[in-house]
Amino acid sequence: MEGDNVYIPHVMKIEKVIQETGNIKTFHFNFKDQSQKDKFTFKSGQFAEYSIFGEGEATFCVSSSPTRMDHLEFSVMKAGKVTAAIHELQEGDEIGFRGPYGNWFPLDLLQGKNLVFVGGGIGLAPLRSLIWNVIDNRDSYGDVIVLYGARSPADLSFKYDLEAWDKGDAIDMYTTVDRGDDAWTGRVGLIPPVLEEIGPSAQDTVAITCGPPIMIKFTLQSLAKLGFTPEQIVTTLEMKMKCGIGKCGRCNIGNIYVCKDGPVFTYAQIQNFLSDEF
Amino acid sequence: MGNKKIKKDQLNTLFNELSKDCSVLVPTRSKGYIGFDLWDENNGDFIGWYKNTTIPLKANFFPKVEDMFRFNKGEGGYEIKEILPEEESQIIFGVRPCDARALKIIGTLFADTYKDPYFLKRRENAILIGLGCNEPCDTCFCASMGASPGESQDVDLLCTDMGDELLFETVSKKGEDLLSNMRGLSDSSDGDSSKAKELREAANNKIQRKIDTSNLKEKMRANFENREYWENVSMKCMSCGICTYVCPTCHCFDIHDENNKKDGLRVRNWDSCKFPLFTRMPMENPRHEKWRRVRQRYHHKFEYYDMNFGVIACTGCGRCIRECPVNVDVTQIITGIQSL
Ligand SMILES: Cc1cc2nc3c(=O)[nH]c(=O)nc-3n(C[C@H](O)[C@H](O)[C@H](O)COP(=O)(O)OP(=O)(O)OC[C@H]3O[C@@H](n4cnc5c(N)ncnc54)[C@H](O)[C@@H]3O)c2cc1C
Ligand code: SF4
Ligand code: FES
Numbered sequence: 172m173e174g175d176n177v178y179i180p181h182v183m184k185i186e187k188v189i190q191e192t193g194n195i196k197t198f199h200f201n202f203k204d205q206s207q208k209d210k211f212t213f214k215s216g217q218f219a220e221y222s223i224f225g226e227g228e229a230t231f232c233v234s235s236s237p238t239r240m241d242h243l244e245f246s247v248m249k250a251g252k253v254t255a256a257i258h259e260l261q262e263g264d265e266i267g268f269r270g271p272y273g274n275w276f277p278l279d280l281l282q283g284k285n286l287v288f289v290g291g292g293i294g295l296a297p298l299r300s301l302i303w304n305v306i307d308n309r310d311s312y313g314d315v316i317v318l319y320g321a322r323s324p325a326d327l328s329f330k331y332d333l334e335a336w337d338k339g340d341a342i343d344m345y346t347t348v349d350r351g352d353d354a355w356t357g358r359v360g361l362i363p364p365v366l367e368e369i370g371p372s373a374q375d376t377v378a379i380t381c382g383p384p385i386m387i388k389f390t391l392q393s394l395a396k397l398g399f400t401p402e403q404i405v406t407t408l409e410m411k412m413k414c415g416i417g418k419c420g421r422c423n424i425g426n427i428y429v430c431k432d433g434p435v436f437t438y439a440q441i442q443n444f445l446s447d448e449f
Numbered sequence: 450m451g452n453k454k455i456k457k458d459q460l461n462t463l464f465n466e467l468s469k470d471c472s473v474l475v476p477t478r479s480k481g482y483i484g485f486d487l488w489d490e491n492n493g494d495f496i497g498w499y500k501n502t503t504i505p506l507k508a509n510f511f512p513k514v515e516d517m518f519r520f521n522k523g524e525g526g527y528e529i530k531e532i533l534p535e536e537e538s539q540i541i542f543g544v545r546p547c548d549a550r551a552l553k554i555i556g557t558l559f560a561d562t563y564k565d566p567y568f569l570k571r572r573e574n575a576i577l578i579g580l581g582c583n584e585p586c587d588t589c590f591c592a593s594m595g596a597s598p599g600e601s602q603d604v605d606l607l608c609t610d611m612g613d614e615l616l617f618e619t620v621s622k623k624g625e626d627l628l629s630n631m632r633g634l635s636d637s638s639d640g641d642s643s644k645a646k647e648l649r650e651a652a653n654n655k656i657q658r659k660i661d662t663s664n665l666k667e668k669m670r671a672n673f674e675n676r677e678y679w680e681n682v683s684m685k686c687m688s689c690g691i692c693t694y695v696c697p698t699c700h701c702f703d704i705h706d707e708n709n710k711k712d713g714l715r716v717r718n719w720d721s722c723k724f725p726l727f728t729r730m731p732m733e734n735p736r737h738e739k740w741r742r743v744r745q746r747y748h749h750k751f752e753y754y755d756m757n758f759g760v761i762a763c764t765g766c767g768r769c770i771r772e773c774p775v776n777v778d779v780t781q782i783i784t785g786i787q788s789l
Binding site (some may be wrong): 175176177178179180182184203222223224225226227228250251254265267383384409410411413414416417418419420421423424425426431445446447448449 | 517518520522526527529531533558559561562563564565566670673674700701702703704705706708709710711713715717720722727728729730731732733734735736741745748749752753756757
């Protein structure tokens with residue numbers, strides 16, 4: 172079936188569906204063809220093109236960790252045509268999958284460093300791949316802080332991860348919401364001020380952040396206040412994608428094609444982009 | 450091997466012969482425009498009436514719409530059947546030097562890192578017979594784009610129209626092999642070669658339009674944020690996308706599914722950076738405004754492609770100038786940048 176045609180997806184089976192929030196679901200999935208599974212590798216930060224046959228393809232990161240290859244995971248926020256069809260998926264359904272594409276979080280830059288993860292909303296999806304990766308190689312890193320925020324307690328995704336990270340001693344876990352509710356006893360506040368309050372030292376530290384553009388914008392300012400240089404900040408960028416492999420011509424920011432040259436960039440790289448289109 | 454020539458009234462016999470072993474495509478007028486289509490005896494007289502095809506040669510390698518695979522849901526779940534272009538060699542005759550060059554330029558992208566099997570398969574199976582232009586259009590500016598109307602290194606054989614005869618010159622090994630198998634041709638003389646040379650020089654001198662590409666990247670970079678300039682030059686553009694469809698190097702595409710979930714096709718089709726939907730995302734659109742899309746198109750061709758692949762993605766064929774309903778003119782836009 173597959174041959175060497177990059178556009179032909181693998182057929183994958185949905186093994187589990189998790190309703191994360193009102194409009195976000197996580198899917199556990201696996202190769203239908205075991206021999207393809209054995210050949211498959213990816214790195215945290217990479218993405219893939221997922222298809223609902225008859226509806227089309229859309230782009231999502233692989234949100235599980237390459238250190239846990241029993242199955243793969245992706246998480247989807249409902250946003251339009253394909254994402255709505257994905258939300259209809261049930262256990263046992265089949266999807267198309269081609270990838271992995273793009274670059275990945277620079278593990279060699281991160282190794283030996285303290286890490287500060289800052290995620291907002293669905294932005295935790297690519298980060299959790301890396302966080303589990305770090306946990307599974309815990310000795311290679313210094314202190315690890317995770318700060319995750321969402322608009323309200325009901326908007327928190329990956330609660331099972333948050334709980335596990337909070338309980339274990341691998342990670343210093345902080346969760347915050349913009350607005351609490353009656354049952355919420357945790358932190359209330361926007362991510363950037365909470366980050367400043369936690370006040371991680373920039374010394375030997377790399378910050379990895381992912382979330383909605385407005386959150387990223389203010390998080391970058393807070394990180395700068397804390398002494399992080401643009402080289403010490405890693406983030407991912409999102410542009411409209413179709414091919415995922417640098418051909419269809421739509422995901423560029425200046426001469427950089429986010430699908431091939433990204434989606435992971437240091438803030439220093441982003442500052443050198445030849446475009447104001449992001 | 451020496452060059453050959455053929456009397457024009459013998460071309461039908463030659464194409465008849467060639468058609469026995471493979472398909473032969475020539476410039477053909479159908480549905481109101483000219484493109485490359487299967488030769489038959491009734492349209493063998495194309496030399497003379499066409500200057501260039503309306504639809505560029507790219508369409509024969511990267512069609513407007515093409516099926517990529519079929520999916521089918523049966524008892525055991527989805528089955529996928531790849532749909533690759535037929536393994537059939539093609540001779541394409543009458544290719545203009547600008548289009549041959551364009552094919553090479555986009556070929557670099559389709560072969561880069563992830564191979565695009567649809568384009569590359571067709572390219573592998575095609576032999577290009579070029580036909581130099583003796584009478585370039587007034588919209589041509591190929592001479593500014595590292596090319597010349599009568600010459601090409603990007604074809605397999607190059608023909609020159611010598612009046613009653615066509616001169617065939619060998620450019621590639623593939624072309625040499627083909628030429629040695631073609632019947633009905635006679636050897637050409639040194640006199641023919643020098644006549645062809647004169648015709649080419651004359652054609653080159655007929656090119657009216659010029660653009661200056663020296664330091665163009667730098668100049669464009671310096672004016673990237675010159676919003677006033679881009680708003681001005683894009684004012685009359687209607688975002689119709691015609692310029693991108695007739696462009697021999699525009700290669701942007703969309704991928705979508707047809708039919709239903711049980712049985713359908715994954716299809717790709719030409720798309721255009723001139724359309725606002727091209728980059729629309731759920732939350733935002735980086736090129737929502739027209740001037741940004743116009744800027745993207747010219748920067749992509751004249752700056753980004755050069756940065757990424759070492760060549761400007763424009764061959765000076767002039768189609769966008771000819772076909773634009775509101776006379777947006779790339780040579781004016783580039784000249785305007787150079788004079789900023
Ligand atoms: C590298 C990368 C990684 C990503 N990772 C993730 C991830 O892990 N999780 C995730 O959830 N997302 C992720 N995204 C975003 C995701 O790709 C998009 O949300 C998704 O492609 C949207 O697809 P869609 O078909 O549902 O939207 P589309 O149908 O394309 O909708 C886009 C917009 O158009 C509107 N629209 C749709 N149809 C119509 C219509 N008929 N008329 C008018 N308006 C319409 C929609 O409302 C929406 O605003 C990622 C993107 C990139 C580039
Ligand atoms: S053909 Fe002319 S009007 Fe149409 S998109 Fe191109 S420049 Fe604009
Ligand atoms: S997604 Fe097609 S070029 Fe990047």
